[in-house]
Amino acid sequence: MEKKVALVLALMLLxxxxxxxxxxxxxxxxxxxxxxxxxxxxxxxxxxxxxxxSSTAKSIFNWFGDKAKEWGL
Known part of the structure; x- marks a missing residue:
């Protein structure tokens, strides 16, 4: 009986x-x-x-580009 209980408990643990x-x-x-x-x-x-x-940087870059064109640079 004790072996059966131990086997069942071992199987449950596994x-x-x-x-x-x-x-x-x-x-x-x-x-x-x-x-x-x-x-x-x-x-x-x-x-x-x-x-x-990125959008702000592009806007600033374009603004400087436009100013450079206006000033003939």
């Missing part, structure tokens, strides 16, 4: 270990998730700021 091993993400999955999170954050928050700065 099964729970296998199930928890499947649920635990690997290091690669964690890195992929973190990369996706950073990319998503950049696209949502930083990209509009970068576009705004």
């Amino acid at each position: 099964a729970s270990t296998l199930v928890s091993a499947e649920e635990t993400p690997t290091i690669g999955q964690r890195l992929d998730s973190a990369t996706a999170d950073v990319t998503s954050f950049f696209n949502d928050h930083a990209l509009p700021a970068v576009d705004s700065v």
Whole structure:
């Protein structure tokens, strides 16, 4: 009787270990998730700021170009 109980408990422990091993993400999955999170954050928050700065820089560059043409430079 004791051997049967020990066997059942050992099988239950093995099964729970296998199930928890499947649920635990690997290091690669964690890195992929973190990369996706950073990319998503950049696209949502930083990209509009970068576009705004880029647009402002283009406007300033064009303004100086127009002034240089006016002055014959």
